[in-house]
Amino acid sequence: MNDDDFHGDNWKKYDFVKVDEKDPTKLRPSQDDIINELQLLTLGDWFPLDFRINQDQWRQDKELMRSLDYWRPFQPKKGVMNDRESVLVYGLEGDTPTATTGLSHFESKYGYKPKESDFNVPTEARDKVKSLKTFFDWFEPFGRTFLITLNQGGFYARHRDHWWITRDTIRLIGFLGNSNPSNLQWEVDGHIMSYMPGHIYYVNTAKIHRLSSWVHGCDMVVCNIPKTWTNILKLFNVLKNTH
């Protein structure tokens, strides 16, 4: 067995030992990283926030964005059937709602990967999503954020996102439209998750996760917010199940 067979393709991408030797500050966490990540870990990998999203309003918002032709295939891959469409809500300067929303797709298109927190400029879609206004107002400024709809058979295969605790943002996900635990199955760290439709959750997407949609119209808002102490405090202010 040669090295390529043993490691598989992805191992060729980064050599973290070399990255660390070249710039020792890149992968080593700062004190703020440790404080913020530890506080998040204490809360768990998956917990709801106290926002209630008006689903009737969401359906109107979705329809409006359909009539404005904002929806685009999400990270299409040649030869792979995966029915997903997205609308960019916070992106880079000059981005429109139809701009590329996936980070790896962005990388393959432009040859580099910006930070999640660089995508902090609202697109025209931001103010059109009335159902999420209170939520957007609460955490603004956001990092890369998009709406996504998974139709029947749409999926994300098992993966991790930003598994270094030097990550610059954390992930919040809201369940909209037909998303409920029967229609849209989420697995995190080997567990099938339960969740309330119309709610926003913190999700530790550094852990292995995958999702599968069994019906059309499983919608989500997928958000990055900067991993700052202020945002952790804001998160605490809207935690569900606290008194």
Ligand SMILES: [Fe+2]
């Ligand atoms: Fe993910």
